[in-house]
Amino acid sequence: MGDSGPEVRALQERLHGQGFTYVSVTGEYDSQTKRGVAQLQRDRDIKGDQPGVYGPATRAAFGG
Numbered sequence: 001m002g003d004s005g006p007e008v009r010a011l012q013e014r015l016h017g018q019g020f021t022y023v024s025v026t027g028e029y030d031s032q033t034k035r036g037v038a039q040l041q042r043d044r045d046i047k048g049d050q051p052g053v054y055g056p057a058t059r060a061a062f063g064g
Contacts, residue, residue, distance in 0.1 A: 003029040011054060014062070015040065029054075 009027040016023050020036040034052035041051060041058055048057025 001029055001031075001034060008033070012036075 004027050008029045009025060012023050012025040012033055015036040016025060020039060023032050023036040037054050037058060038052040040062065044061055046058050046061045049055035
């Protein structure tokens with residue numbers, strides 16, 4: 001939460017493209033982005049990161 005920049009924007013674009021249309025492409029890791037990451041983790045049964053945290057396990061599973 002609170003991070004910003006081109007990496008966050010790229011993540012948001014990927015989430016939005018995967019159908020998480022409530023994720024706005026702002027470049028700011030906001031609550032909607034956290035919600036999208038948490039939903040991705042649940043949908044793909046990704047373990048190893050806290051819910052909503054785009055950490056190493058989630059990055060690897062999402063191909064980032």
